[in-house]
Amino acid sequence: MIKNRMQELIEIINKANYEYYALDRPTLTDQEYDRYMQELIKLEKENPDLIFENSPTGRVGGIVIDSFNKVTHEVPMLSLSNVFNEDEIIGFVDKIKKKVENIEYVCELKIDGLSVSLLYKDGKLIKGATRGDGIVGEDITHNVKTIKSVPLFLNEKIDIEVRGEIFMGIEAFNKLNEKRKKNGEQLFANPRNSAAGSVRQLDSKIAAERELDCFIYHLPNAQDYGINNHYESLKYMEKLGFNINPNTIKVKSLDELLLFINNWTDKRDSLPYEIDGIVIKLNNINDQKKLGFTAKYPKWATAYKFPATTVTTKLKDIIFTVGRTGMVTPNAVLEPVRLAGSLISRATLHNEEYIISKDIRKNDTVIIKKAGDVIPRVEQSLNDRRDGTEIKFKMISNCPICNTALVKNENEAAYYCLNDKCDAKKIEGLIHFASRDAMNIEGLGVRIIEDFYNQKLIHNVYDIYNLNEYKNEIIALEGFGIKSINNLLNSIEKSKENSLEKLIYALGIRHVGSKTSKMLAAYFKSIDAIIEAEYEELLNVKDVGEGIAKSIYEYFKDDNNLKIINELKNHNVNMLYKGNILNDSRFSGKTFVITGTLNNYSRDEIKKVIEELGGNISSSVSSKTYAVIVGDSPGSKYNKALELNIDIWYEKDLEQKLNS
């Protein structure tokens, strides 16, 4: 009876593991899974003589080895050659073209972990080994058995060796580092190091706790199983119960291959694990044989490596900048390094809390990370590189520009300079006023604003509208000709005609972004109506909650701010809503996807225009997409749109629709 129940539980749990890890189709909730597991653990404890060989409790660790045994790989575990740019990809493809016709490639994600060989006998996992030098690796079976996505038993009782990558997901990595920080242990620099550190433990309990994962991507002797192409071998291994990465495609042309690469270069940060490139493999195994191997690499495959997004450098100093709102941000001054294609010498440190929680010090060797479009930030200090010259961080107490004592609000990490006359705040406020989403004064960029401010040509935002009286002074400044002054004065003049929402945003009211500005403008129609509005009425505006309403109300009660508005009025700056935006909702409820580069619009501009007309922008194409806007070098979204028969708008179509 007990024996039957134990067998039943083992079957349920093993099936759930397969569905969860290999098929990516969970059938049990976490609670159900845990309940079955706890019941099985209890029964095994009470009946140790009945423990089954295929019991999933074998994964909970507890096996301790004295040292790692060596394992000689029957087929050497090769690494991959690397390519770093389009030219090198073309070089790789050209070499293949010389020997193969009707080429088909398989493109896979390059998982950033460590490679593993798994050996099964009669469908049972008997050995897990690291790559080592490619010929001789280390036996890590005890740790591999703790990885839930590695099947202990296959769906067929066969002898087979497969290869793949052990890795740690980003969430598990962050959790692990948080725990280590609490315990005062040294942090892992990245998920790959923590995965590698975990499988090199003698006690498997540690690996069991660390939530490792595994994707399988290679079947060394595929033809012994009647398989003649790589893609088929992946499908076969999936059927056996292995976890195969779902983002794998077959392509025939260089264009498709480059599309896949571009697509994942953009999207890599959306994955729950780290990838460091794309692996390109020739699909047909007989073709692979025609190309053969070098001593280290197969010639039928290569790895395109993404430009690095993390880099190590020296933190030379910590300096502070003051923003428009007076927020004081600590910034790292770095020994210049190249990161994701550009040379950087500054990175953000966010705030005091961030620096202290990570114990980042001046003179530390640090890891800098740049994800997507965001500014690079200091991710972590490498404590083991310290030599005693490091200086512990201490937050400043006064504004670095005007020396006013800084203030910290409760529940907020940031410190603020509250001096309205602080030069840094003034300059940032001017930069914001002239910026594109605000008054959009072309030619009035950061450097020029700083120059004008230092020359006392402008101090408050309304001084911008007096600049036409200072033509001679401006000409005297370096880098100014009559033409550039006229252009600048023209765009200043043009900005007077902006609709109200741009002015509201330009004022820089705390918590009022460009979207809220539009809502306010459409609701109140004039600046005077907003000035007169009661707090309660502000709450009627869409998206305006209590915090925003309070901030708007207080802004317009302040005499200094009213003076700014009056001065702008005196310069004939428009104070009315022109009503041409929210009234036109021709794209209302329609979803658009953008792919490729357009000539006349940036992504932000298209997004803005479409949203103003009531539409939404989505990042992926589905049957619900209304139209896909296609520019030069489109990504795979273009193919998807064709596949799903979604309307395609090229740039000229878009312009036509907007103008109609």
Ligand code: IVH
């Ligand atoms: S194929 C003969 N496919 O990248 C085939 N490797 O830099 C050899 N890797 O040693 C490997 N993802 O550890 C292959 N989809 C993938 C991969 C992958 C990650 C690792 C693997 C390899 C290293 C080469």
